[in-house]
Amino acid sequence: MDYFNYQDNGHLYGEACELARLAEQHGTPLYVYSRATLERHWHAFDQAAGEVEHLICYAVKANSNLAVLNVLARLGSGFDIVSKGELCRVIAAGGDPRKVVFSGVGKRVDEIQFALEQEIFCFNVESVAELERINQVAGELGRQAPISIRVNPNIDAGTHPYISTGLKENKFGIPIEQALDIYRQAAALPNLNVSGVDCHIGSQLTELSPFLEAVDKLLLLIDSLAAEGIHIRHLDVGGGLGVKYDQEAPPEPSRYAEQLKARLSNRDLTLVFEPGRAIAANAGVLLTRVEHLKPSEAKNFAIVDAAMNDLIRPALYSAWQAIIPTDLNLQREAAVYDVVGPVCETGDFIGKDRELAIAEGDLLAVRSAGAYGFVMASNYNSRPRAAEIMVDGDQAYVVREREQLADLWQGETLLPDA
Numbered sequence: 001m002d003y004f005n006y007q008d009n010g011h012l013y014g015e016a017c018e019l020a021r022l023a024e025q026h027g028t029p030l031y032v033y034s035r036a037t038l039e040r041h042w043h044a045f046d047q048a049a050g051e052v053e054h055l056i057c058y059a060v061k062a063n064s065n066l067a068v069l070n071v072l073a074r075l076g077s078g079f080d081i082v083s084k085g086e087l088c089r090v091i092a093a094g095g096d097p098r099k100v101v102f103s104g105v106g107k108r109v110d111e112i113q114f115a116l117e118q119e120i121f122c123f124n125v126e127s128v129a130e131l132e133r134i135n136q137v138a139g140e141l142g143r144q145a146p147i148s149i150r151v152n153p154n155i156d157a158g159t160h161p162y163i164s165t166g167l168k169e170n171k172f173g174i175p176i177e178q179a180l181d182i183y184r185q186a187a188a189l190p191n192l193n194v195s196g197v198d199c200h201i202g203s204q205l206t207e208l209s210p211f212l213e214a215v216d217k218l219l220l221l222i223d224s225l226a227a228e229g230i231h232i233r234h235l236d237v238g239g240g241l242g243v244k245y246d247q248e249a250p251p252e253p254s255r256y257a258e259q260l261k262a263r264l265s266n267r268d269l270t271l272v273f274e275p276g277r278a279i280a281a282n283a284g285v286l287l288t289r290v291e292h293l294k295p296s297e298a299k300n301f302a303i304v305d306a307a308m309n310d311l312i313r314p315a316l317y318s319a320w321q322a323i324i325p326t327d328l329n330l331q332r333e334a335a336v337y338d339v340v341g342p343v344c345e346t347g348d349f350i351g352k353d354r355e356l357a358i359a360e361g362d363l364l365a366v367r368s369a370g371a372y373g374f375v376m377a378s379n380y381n382s383r384p385r386a387a388e389i390m391v392d393g394d395q396a397y398v399v400r401e402r403e404q405l406a407d408l409w410q411g412e413t414l415l416p417d418a
């Protein structure tokens with residue numbers, strides 16, 4: 001069974017990963033990540049961009065585990081961050097701050113200061129107020145802040161409304177109609193170095209056309225800026241490339257990059273990508289054990305030991321993730337179950353109406369859990385967070401959040417004792 005794959009292309013990637021042994025050793029719920037798969041996905045982007053000058057800035061929010069960041073840092077990856085905490089993680093994991101882009105609508109003064117001191121690659125600016133703030137902080141530090149403006153191209157990404165970001169009514173970016181004027185304002189501010197144009201229109205896109213529509217609009221903007229003497233050196237196309245959870249067939253990075261490169265020919269632009277999900281989602285699974293089977297008149301419930309506090313995507317976005325028994329050789333009677341956790345919320349489910357042949361004590365894998373899984377976990381119901389394991393060939397490393405945070409915050413633990 002290939003638990004770690006990119007587009008379900010049926011390859012086994014040779015990891016001596018015994019999920020049952022890991023679950024036995026470390027307990028469940030348990031997140032397991034694959035180094036080989038993370039690397040393969042990152043290389044898919046790197047190779048797709050090919051000879052064009054480019055920077056792949058992995059979106060740390062998708063999975064900020066230090067071992068995950070370290071795997072990518074070793075490949076020379078850049079990083080897309082949205083907080084000082086994420087920048088601390090990148091640095092702690094051996095990432096190069098000079099390959100970091102800083103996104104987000106609400107950067108605090110201390111976050112801007114820290115990022116300037118770390119000499120990050122670029123601030124992706126989302127409002128005029130933020131431009132002015134960055135200019136002021138840079139002036140106080142005697143530095144020039146590299147900036148790009150996140151342009152909101154008013155494009156429907158065709159994804160879930162909660163993860164769509166490029167429409168007028170979304171809080172992100174600057175409306176494209178105002179972009180030229182705001183670039184002029186930025187260019188006039190003494191402590192800013194206008195270097196890029198940025199956009200990010202949403203997450204889990206399964207079609208190329210919205211990306212390309214956005215890029216076409218941005219290239220027109222870049223031309224208008226050039227005509228005014230504002231020369232843009234990089235184009236940041238954001239993240240958002242979807243993955244296969246179920247029946248989706250998202251485009252491969254190579255097809256995406258091919259289309260981008262066709263549009264960029266003859267332009268001296270560095271291409272920046274910010275993929276999160278496409279790198280991490282199918283490089284991880286969440287292991288969970290069946291606690292009880294509970295038949296009732298209306299429904300059968302499989303009560304498992306993972307809950308919405310471990311994986312909130314189903315509850316938050318009605319997201320569908322495959323749930324499969326890790327041992328397919330067990331003889332069980334099949335039935336249709338709602339797979340639910342122990343948390344005291346009706347919305348606490350991992351999957352609904354799933355046909356499963358399972359019994360109490362069986363181990364299940366929730367697939368595609370490497371992105372927006374552990375990072376969105378909470379301690380709700382005072383449940384401790386799951387452990388995280390990185391599988392690397394036939395080695396498995398425990399990378400517990402507790403220890404990471406203790407390190408990061410110099411011994412100050414943010415979590416209650418479990």
Ligand SMILES: Cc1ncc(COP(=O)(O)O)c(C=O)c1O
Nearest residue numbers: 059103203239240274275276277
């Ligand atoms: C600015 C920005 N860049 C990159 C990403 C990563 O997106 P994805 O995980 O869909 O690739 C996000 C999240 O949607 C984002 O908000």
Ligand SMILES: N[C@@H](CCCC[NH3+])C(=O)O
Nearest residue numbers: 061163203204313371372
């Ligand atoms: N957390 C979302 C994606 C958010 C993208 C971040 N801008 C998900 O699980 O699908």
